Amino acid sequence: MRVLILGCSRIGTGLAHRLALDGHTVTVIEPSMAGLAHLPSSFTGRKLLGQVLDRRILQEAAIEQQDALAAVTPSDDTNVVAARLARLVFHVPRVVARLYSPGAAEIYQRLGIQTVCTTTWGINRIAELLSYSELEPVVSLGSNVDMLDMRLPQLLVGRPVSTLTRPGELQVVAISRDGKTFLPHTETRFEADDLLHLVVVGGAIDQLLALLRQ
Amino acid sequence: MQIMIVGGGEVGSYLADLLLQQGHQIVIIELREGAISALQRAAPRARCIHGNGTDPSLLERAGVRSVDLVAAVTGVDETNLVITSLARLVFNVPRAVARINNPHHSWMFIPEMGVDMALNQADVLAHLVAQDLA
Numbered sequence: 001m002r003v004l005i006l007g008c009s010r011i012g013t014g015l016a017h018r019l020a021l022d023g024h025t026v027t028v029i030e031p032s033m034a035g036l037a038h039l040p041s042s043f044t045g046r047k048l049l050g051q052v053l054d055r056r057i058l059q060e061a062a063i064e065q066q067d068a069l070a071a072v073t074p075s076d077d078t079n080v081v082a083a084r085l086a087r088l089v090f091h092v093p094r095v096v097a098r099l100y101s102p103g104a105a106e107i108y109q110r111l112g113i114q115t116v117c118t119t120t121w122g123i124n125r126i127a128e129l130l131s132y133s134e135l136e137p138v139v140s141l142g143s144n145v146d147m148l149d150m151r152l153p154q155l156l157v158g159r160p161v162s163t164l165t166r167p168g169e170l171q172v173v174a175i176s177r178d179g180k181t182f183l184p185h186t187e188t189r190f191e192a193d194d195l196l197h198l199v200v201v202g203g204a205i206d207q208l209l210a211l212l213r214q
Numbered sequence: 215m216q217i218m219i220v221g222g223g224e225v226g227s228y229l230a231d232l233l234l235q236q237g238h239q240i241v242i243i244e245l246r247e248g249a250i251s252a253l254q255r256a257a258p259r260a261r262c263i264h265g266n267g268t269d270p271s272l273l274e275r276a277g278v279r280s281v282d283l284v285a286a287v288t289g290v291d292e293t294n295l296v297i298t299s300l301a302r303l304v305f306n307v308p309r310a311v312a313r314i315n316n317p318h319h320s321w322m323f324i325p326e327m328g329v330d331m332a333l334n335q336a337d338v339l340a341h342l343v344a345q346d347l348a
Contacts, residue, residue, distance in 0.1 A: 077292035080292075081296060081327070085327070101269070110304060
C-alpha cells in the first residue's frame with residue numbers, strides 16, 4: 001500500500017516507521033527539518049520538506065497515486081482540511097485525520113472524514129483501566145469497545161448466555177471450554193470453569209460488574 | 215440580514231463595522247479573549263462571543279442555524295475552511311465567504327469546502343501592482 005503521512009510529530013514519526021517496517025511505501029511531508037529529523041535513520045520511505053497544504057508539495061508526493069493518507073499534524077484544522085481535500089480533490093480512497101479536540105468527531109464523520117481523537121481515546125482508555133481492573137481487556141476495538149476475557153463466576157454456572165447479554169452493550173462472543181472455543185447462542189448454558197470472551201461498550205462495564213456482584 | 219463573522223481581528227472588526235452601518239445584524243466570534251474589548255469598541259452594536267469558531271457546539275450556541283451568511287476571516291486558512299465547511303455543509307447556512315491569507319492556499323477554497331466566495335487580499339494587491347507597472 002502507498003501511504004502519505006502529513007506531519008512528523010510523535011504520531012507521524014511512529015506511524016511512518018511502523019508502516020515502512022510493515023512493507024508499505026511511505027511518503028512523509030513535514031514543514032520543519034527538526035520534525036523530519038525525528039524519523040529514524042533506518043526509515044526507508046520518502047521524506048519531503050514543505051507545507052502540508054501546499055499543492056505543489058502534495059503533487060510532488062504523488063498524492064493522486066496514494067492508497068491512503070493520514071493527516072497527523074499538530075493542528076486539528078489542518079488535519080480536517082487536508083483529509084477532506086485528499087478525498088475530494090485527489091480521490092485518495094482511505095483517509096484518516098487525527099484530532100486533539102474531542103466532541104466533533106461525529107460531525108466530521110458527516111463531512112466524510114474519518115477521525116481519531118487521541119484525547120478522547122486516551123481519556124476513555126485510562127478511565128476504563130482505572131475503573132475495571134477486575135476485568136482484563138484483551139483487545140480494544142476502537143476507543144470505547146473492548147474485548148475481554150473472564151473466568152465464569154460461580155454464581156452463573158448453569159445460567160444461559162442471555163444472562164450476560166445486553167443488546168448494543170454487552171455480548172458473550174465466544175466460550176472456551178475443555179480446550180475448545182466455540183460461539184454460543186443465547187440459550188447456551190454456562191458451565192463451571194468456562195472462559196468467557198466478552199465484547200463490552202465502555203459505559204456498560206459498570207453494569208457488567210454489578211451483574212457479577214449479584 | 216443576520217451575519218456571523220468568525221475572526222475578530224482587524225479584518226473582522228472592520229467588516230462588522232461596515233455591515234452594521236448597512237443595517238445588518240452581526241455576531242462576531244473571536245478566539246483571543248484579549249481582543250474582545252477592542253472588538254466591542256470597534257463594533258459596539260455587534261454581539262461579540264469569545265470562543266473557538268471551529269467548535270460546532272459554540273457555533274450552534276452563537277446561532278449559526280439562523281444566520282443568512284457566515285464570513286470566515288481569521289488569519290489561518292485551514293481554520294477558515296473548517297468554518298465554511300461546518301457552516302454550509304453541516305449547519306445549512308445559505309452562503310459562506312472566506313478570507314485567503316496565503317495566496318498558495320487559494321486552491322483549497324472551493325465550493326466542496328463550503329466556500330461560495332473567497333477573497334485573496336495578497337492576490338488582489340499583487341495584481342493591482344503588476345497592472346500598475348505594465
